[in-house]
Amino acid sequence: MATSTQHRGSVLPAGASGAELTTLRRAFELARRGPAHGPNPRVGAVLLGRDGATIGEGWHRGAGTPHAEVAALADAAAHGHDTRGATAVVTLEPCDHTGRTGPCSVALLEAGVSRVVASVQDPNPVAAGGADRLRRGGVEVVMGVLEEEGRTVLGPWFHAVRHGRPFVTLKLAVSLDGRVAAADGTSRWITSDVARRHGHELRSQVDAIVVGTGTALADDPELTARTADGALVEHQPLRVVVGLRDLPAGARLHGPGGPLVQLRTHEPADVLEALAGREVRHALVEGGPTLAAAFLRAGLVDEVHAYLAPVLLGAGRLAVGDLGVTTIDEALRLDPVHVQPLGPDVLVVATPRPREA
Numbered sequence: 265m266a267t268s269t270q271h272r273g274s275v276l277p278a279g280a281s282g283a284e285l286t287t288l289r290r291a292f293e294l295a296r297r298g299p300a301h302g303p304n305p306r307v308g309a310v311l312l313g314r315d316g317a318t319i320g321e322g323w324h325r326g327a328g329t330p331h332a333e334v335a336a337l338a339d340a341a342a343h344g345h346d347t348r349g350a351t352a353v354v355t356l357e358p359c360d361h362t363g364r365t366g367p368c369s370v371a372l373l374e375a376g377v378s379r380v381v382a383s384v385q386d387p388n389p390v391a392a393g394g395a396d397r398l399r400r401g402g403v404e405v406v407m408g409v410l411e412e413e414g415r416t417v418l419g420p421w422f423h424a425v426r427h428g429r430p431f432v433t434l435k436l437a438v439s440l441d442g443r444v445a446a447a448d449g450t451s452r453w454i455t456s457d458v459a460r461r462h463g464h465e466l467r468s469q470v471d472a473i474v475v476g477t478g479t480a481l482a483d484d485p486e487l488t489a490r491t492a493d494g495a496l497v498e499h500q501p502l503r504v505v506v507g508l509r510d511l512p513a514g515a516r517l518h519g520p521g522g523p524l525v526q527l528r529t530h531e532p533a534d535v536l537e538a539l540a541g542r543e544v545r546h547a548l549v550e551g552g553p554t555l556a557a558a559f560l561r562a563g564l565v566d567e568v569h570a571y572l573a574p575v576l577l578g579a580g581r582l583a584v585g586d587l588g589v590t591t592i593d594e595a596l597r598l599d600p601v602h603v604q605p606l607g608p609d610v611l612v613v614a615t616p617r618p619r620e621a
């Protein structure tokens with residue numbers, strides 16, 4: 265992380281001017297226009313000409329499309345701007361590898377950019393090294409500017425790439441007495457329309473929805489992301505069922521939606537390894553209680569989204585199966601991140617604290 269220096273009375277990250285910080289905030293806005301799902305990060309880039317005026321803007325629109333820097337260079341070219349001597353302000357270190365597109369470091373060098381201000385260092389060992397190549401090419405590079413904000417914009421992607429496995433969100437739709445189904449196994453619906461719509465938005469932002477065979481057999485779910493009027497949204501996450509039992513041929517999971525994968529294992533780590541192999545960066549585990557407990561016990565839940573409904577069931581399955589907690593000191597504690605009313609329900613987003621060994 266960059267150290268800080270005093271600049272006109274305010275604390276600025278070392279090396280970045282006030283105008284560059286303002287520009288970087290604009291680049292964060294641009295980055296957020298990109299899709300939250302998919303194997304690639306959300307990245308924004310702004311080019312400043314020699315006089316400090318913006319001459320090009322770009323963001324990454326998803327795998328296979330130009331990276332933000334290349335999009336910004338194209339924008340500058342389309343408007344007849346000279347990029348020689350320009351400053352590129354980017355939310356992520358320019359990549360240095362050829363994947364579906366070429367290295368951004370090379371594109372910036374070829375465009376004659378003389379300075380790069382970047383927020384987050386690329387955690388991807390395959391793509392990193394852009395800053396070094398640029399420096400070797402004579403470009404001044406300032407890195408680590410507004411890094412915390414930059415990581416927030418990158419979201420689950422940053423965590424997934426750094427840890428080499430998908431970021432896992434565990435979603436629960438829970439009655440006030442902690443249950444996810446009534447005594448007969450029915451669970452439609454515990455939460456309100458508003459909460460369920462929110463859940464569909466979440467689905468549209470992830471790469472995979474994961475359930476156990478118990479849920480697949482009891483609920484016959486579609487596991488699709490839908491709009492308020494029931495239409496399928498454009499991006500449909502992979503549908504993943506974990507467990508050994510076969511799904512019936514007529515299961516709704518075979519209907520329209522994302523590709524269906526069954527993983528015949530009980531090991532959450534194996535599930536995540538298989539999903540990482542399919543370029544899944546963000547997996548949404550939607551239960552049931554057995555699978556939820558397995559992921560929690562394995563320490564493989566990064567965030568919990570609990571939709572709490574003002575309803576009491578008195579009997580029926582509890583949200584999470586056995587965690588091996590026998591006394592209150594062993595409880596799995598979570599830190600709340602966000603609490604949001606959703607119609608009659610409340611969404612609690614919280615992150616599990618690492619358990620002491």
Ligand SMILES: NC(=O)c1ccc[n+]([C@@H]2O[C@H](COP(=O)([O-])OP(=O)(O)OC[C@H]3O[C@@H](n4cnc5c(N)ncnc54)[C@H](OP(=O)(O)O)[C@@H]3O)[C@@H](O)[C@H]2O)c1
Pocket residue numbers: 435436437438443444445449450451454475476477478479480482483506507508509510529530531532550551552553554555556558581
């Ligand atoms: N309200 C909600 O948010 C919500 C969400 C989901 C489900 N539910 C409710 O939950 C109930 C289903 O509960 P459930 O616990 O049976 O569902 P589950 O967790 O989806 O599935 C459990 C099954 O998955 C397999 N499995 C996968 N990993 C496992 C592991 N590590 N250990 C043991 N088994 C593993 C096993 O089946 P195999 O024998 O096939 O391997 C196991 O029987 C339904 O009533 C459903 O309506 C509610």
